[in-house]
Amino acid sequence: MNLKYVTYLTIVLIFLTINSCDNKSNPETTIRLAHALNTSHPVHLGMVRMAELVNVYSNGSVELKIFPNQQLGSERESLELLQIGSIGMTKVSSAALENFVPELRVYSLPYLFGDSEHVKK
Numbered sequence: 001m002n003l004k005y006v007t008y009l010t011i012v013l014i015f016l017t018i019n020s021c022d023n024k025s026n027p028e029t030t031i032r033l034a035h036a037l038n039t040s041h042p043v044h045l046g047m048v049r050m051a052e053l054v055n056v057y058s059n060g061s062v063e064l065k066i067f068p069n070q071q072l073g074s075e076r077e078s079l080e081l082l083q084i085g086s087i088g089m090t091k092v093s094s095a096a097l098e099n100f101v102p103e104l105r106v107y108s109l110p111y112l113f114g115d116s117e118h119v120k121k
Contacts (some may be wrong), residue, residue: 031088
């Protein structure tokens with residue numbers, strides 16, 4: 001092999017190794033968050049802010065990837081993806097959760113709570 005070729009190859013490999021170790025462009029952990037809300041919804045905007053803060057407080061080692069608008073499926077499908085570990089987080093309504101945790105059906109009963117003080121008790 002040509003010495004010049006080996007030198008160039010070594011430089012390229014060193015450059016690629018250094019760049020691949022940069023946490024800001026290549027986070028150690030990526031958490032996928034799926035939900036059914038549109039991108040203008042206040043809850044989605046809160047999730048975007050949360051993703052920014054996660055990035056800041058983890059020094060770029062954790063990335064929160066948000067999939068809005070049912071990109072990965074309905075609320076039921078998001079819960080199933082959460083169960084099998086395909087996503088790390090989801091935001092669903094209590095109605096969707098009731099199918100997975102029957103005890104949560106109590107919160108959908110009409111007139112369950114008389115007022116906010118009753119809720120707190």
